[in-house]
Amino acid sequence: MGAVWAVSTVTMLVLAGILPDFRLQSADGDSATRIGITAAVGAGVFGILSALVWPLVVRALLLVPALVLGLLAFALNGSLLTLALWLIPDGRGTAAPETAVLVAAVMSAVASATGTALAVRDDNAYRRRLYRLSDRRRRRAQPVPATSGTVFLQLDGVGHDVLASAVARGLLPTVARWLGHGTAPATHRLTPWRTDWSSQTGASQLGILHGTTYDIPAFRWYEKERRQVMVSNRPASAAELQRRAVRRTGNAGLLADDGASRGNLFSGGAGQVALVLSVSARRERGQRSRSGYFAYFSDPANAVRTAMSFVAEVLREMVQSTRSRLRGDTPRVGRAGLYPFVRAFATVVERDVVVAAVMGDMLAGRTSVYADLVAYDEVAHHSGPTGPDADQVLARLDRSLALIEKVADHAPRPYRIVLLSDHGQSPGETFRSRYGLTLADLVRAGCGLPVPRRARRTPSGAEARAAVRAALHRPVEEGPADEVRPRRSEPVVLASGNLGLVSFPDVPHRMTREEIDRRHPALLTTLAAHPGIGFLLVRSEEHGAVVLGAGQALPLAEADRPGGPLEPFGPGAAEAVRRTDGFPHTADIMINSACSPETGEIHAFEEQIGSHGGLGGAQSHPFLLSPLSLPDPAPSDGSDLTGAEQVHAVLRGWLEAASPGRPAVSRPQPR
Template sequence: MTTWRNAGAALLRVLAVWAVSTLTMVLLALALPGFHLQSADGDSFTRIGITAALGAGCFGLLNALVWPWLVRAMLLVPALALGLLVFLLNGSLLWLALSAIPDGRGTAGPSTAVVVAAVMSVAASATSTFLAVRDPDAQARRLRRMAGRRAARSGTARHTDTPGIVFLQLDGIGHRRLCAAIEGERPQMPALAALLGTSHRLTPWHTDWSSQTGAAQLAILHGSNEDVPAFRWYEKDTGEVIVSNRPSSAAELQRRAVERTGSAGLLAQDGASRGNLFTGGAGQAALVLSVAARRGRGQRSRAGYFAYFSDPAHAARTAASFLAELVREIAQALRARFTGTGPRVSRGGLYPFIRAFATVVQRDVVTAAVIGDVLNGRTSVYADLVAYDEVAHHSGPDSRDTRQVLARLDRCVATILRAVEHAPRPYHLVLLSDHGQSHGETFEAAYGHTLEELVRIGCGRPVPRPPRRQETGAEARGAARVALHRPERPARPRPAEDDRQERGRAPVVLASGNLGLISLPDVPGRAGRLTIERRCPALLRTLAEHPGIGFLLVHDERHGPVALGAGGAEHRLATGEIVGHDPLAPFGPRAAAAVRRTAGFAHAADIMVNSSVDKDTGDVHAFEDQIGCHGGLGGEQSRAFLMSPLALSAPAPGLVGAEAVHRELLRWQREATLRPTPGQPAHAPSRPR
């Protein structure tokens, strides 16, 4: 009886979706001048309705039978181009459906067919969602459609009482910012607030000196971020610039970490990596930069896009949201300019498109991929949502723009929690961030020159005009370039025009948020303090005395690593001896240990520069074009969060460094394996006792 009842309910849903699609087609025929459902002599309304029903039914069948094969045939198409091509192909399917109607009653021009197909796909999807609200099985099927047919069928769901774990990284959200978002009677993130009140605990953790995704996620997923001094750095032995969000650099960093630890990574046992810089050893990786060039089964970095766009309704909804986000960003940028809101940075060029990609496309595709993994019963999933981080760089960590992004990320978490209710096994959800964000006016806006210009002045070299600008270090930019099949940019630093005659002699100056890195490329190995002073006698003094710089890290031939500050201040890190005032004091009690660790890296720059920090507000000055930044010390960027289930043991107190977070996640994986939940329904999430 249950089988017949379910079959009857499914048939009723199909008929309801068909009826709505038919009505939608009739209304579009009345509204669009280029779309007709009747002969030239005219037809009765009944005849028009029958024609619409035939067209809608044929269109639905073509979508169900032909569409997955079309998407599979386009695996070499750039992912974002696929999102646009979906509309053309869907319109072509509608044109074929209309052609099948007898007597030529269904006609539509090419552009009209695209519009009609998109509207009908969205209407059918919305109807199916509405009908699934009270039916758990139908909700599960809807979630599978959201995850993409190909993702939902890629593996056999494993029914077990042993819990799996979903690690969801909310990129760039600091501990203080999260607390503000979940507090009060009307929290900005109600789903997270509900978790914290019932089943989860919130724990802060402190990042390394390099408070950015490249270092944090490499350690979290692979157990080590040794020799990762910044988001980008210059390696003298190869003459290359390593950039964390460049696919070739991400692959090399992952290789080094695996070689150093001897472990494949956090996700090596039946894991999935979604939207990350690194795989974590996962057998299934989608939208992952370190495998962007691979073509093996389960390792296509763009596979998540194809799974998501296998449903034409996704393309229509995402395209509408993408356009809305473009308009929203332009309006918010104009409002900030007209109201004189400060500090501000440039928000033109490609940034509106990068923001729309991060806050719409990447968010939706990663969420859908995680849902597919959960419904397939995968053991471990690690996913990164980069939307907040991208917007905070340009709008500020606490702006109204970022509050809107937080609310939308909260809805993604709620959707994943609904998927967990229909999973074939219980799941623990662990939420975490890789770093926070610090606010402040850019170094250039505050002082009228860039760090590179200041270095050239200290070296007595001419300052090029206009100055060269660095590309800002945001993960979304690397992901967008991969999605578009854009080639990597040159990995070698390019000399300024007036350096062409003495190539390699000008210092290489790179930025990672409010952390700057200065290397003398023609000095082998780490340049010592005396060597730097002989080559550029005024450089260290020019930097240390600048009001926008908090301290420098150099290697002293006598004392080892030394942090230099204004007025001849020194903190000799090997012995703890302090000369004058302590230049590290404004950065907190953990600063000395963090700087000492980085000083031991083989590829630490000859001079590491950290901007100053306002002791009252925590504001810093980014050496990049960002008013919300991270990468160094100062402010909220070094305080990330970890929200873990009460059903698992509490994290160790005073977590410092991403490698310590990796050890906690490994421990929770072992606990989940050793603590099955017998007698609990396989589809229900585990509950704390």
């Protein structure tokens, strides 16, 4: 503490000599000794206020949106410095408001760097420093077990091939060392796994943490009996999905035994949660969604450092998007508006808070921790899964992994670090950009409903309208340009990456192919024949599940044969579609975009050039990177690890084998 105080004092003296609006002496002038004493008093008072007042202010601001909280760090820190200068006797300390903000930021950064530099020389001091980054509300009454704890770190959206390529190109030196690239022996193994048809975080993370992906047909879907759209990343939907999962499996989740859940959609049954969407509406002490922010921002040095990184990331995104536009990169989507701030939150604030919470969990000796780092997924949606933007994010994530690994050396129990992803990302031009109309436009045209003028002018829109006229033997209904009159019988069209869902809300059951054809004779033909659509799934009264492609209508059991609609989507596609067909809330029409077998490119029905949610390309192939000390996660018969439910069985087996008195779970078998 003395060294930090001394460095802070010198920093204040230097800034007072540089900045004209910052003064540490009386109007008549003071001796060098007096100025030094004034600086020491100011630095000391500022340090005390930062330690005592700052946490109270941050706790009071937990109701402020997280984006605003990070930006307020500068103003709050400057206010504390102004108060510290005001407390110096005889009015010797003064600073203009804007200067106080600058001085406070510099002093906090210097104090943080000094404290860290000194702490790394002493294990006990280093641990104390890291504790300030953690949630200190937990105090263990019992000794920490000597058995190994497990930290599961999810790199959201990083596919198996993306990880392997990044390691080979030197972007992930920590992961490369774990895999034995170089002189050190390997400590981990890399195992690919395959998602279900719904290749997105809502389904995968629910399966990994709660053991079931049942009735999760997409990221968003319409439930007819409730007349409600479910969206995986809405708090109410996430809470309902978690309740359904617990009811179906009969257990609280992967993390129920002394676990912590950080930055996830679901809690996994953890007793310690921070930034978990499914419990974000709770108000119990220790269960508030913003508690993780308080644990991190209660240290003013963290707040300043993260706020500065936040601003830098906003500027970086603006420069990168401008450069991409000037180069004429294709495909490309809009990256203006609030997106730079959303990206900065995902890549800076969420990363810093979650990593700090994980470090605190390890130092507290918790048995299991599961944390989601969403930075890559957010950037890849708008910049593409590969390229310099995504590479920079991966490199920064590797540094976070290295920090967590170092903390494990100071934890009160040994820790095994497991790295995994929930899905990959597939590149490709969006459906709207490629064909000039949205999926909803195409569905409406196939139903003979009004469509916006921009869609009618496109080749796809004109073809759809011609098909309707031919099928109905009458003109398609016209309407004012860009105006759609909602009707009860009109379809609900939803998009989840390159997976589309069409539901007719006025029909209480899942409509059959025959019912759809009677109501809208041209719809299924229009959709199946479109070059941007790979296949449709519908139910037939006569044949059961049927897959429709261009000029084809095959029972699901035959759809993956050579030349069939599912062949371009590779092994396992038919099984994934069959499983989804059995869900209660599968849409009347399930639509998967086309996929190029050569490039793996797809056409997202959302405005994303890196997307996931359906079948096709790298999105269905995440990874599991596990220590060699753990059993091999691959199924015993040599088949692929398939589905998040199998991944859950693997992770649960590892945790139970590490707990005394608990039997290990057998290896997962094919579904």
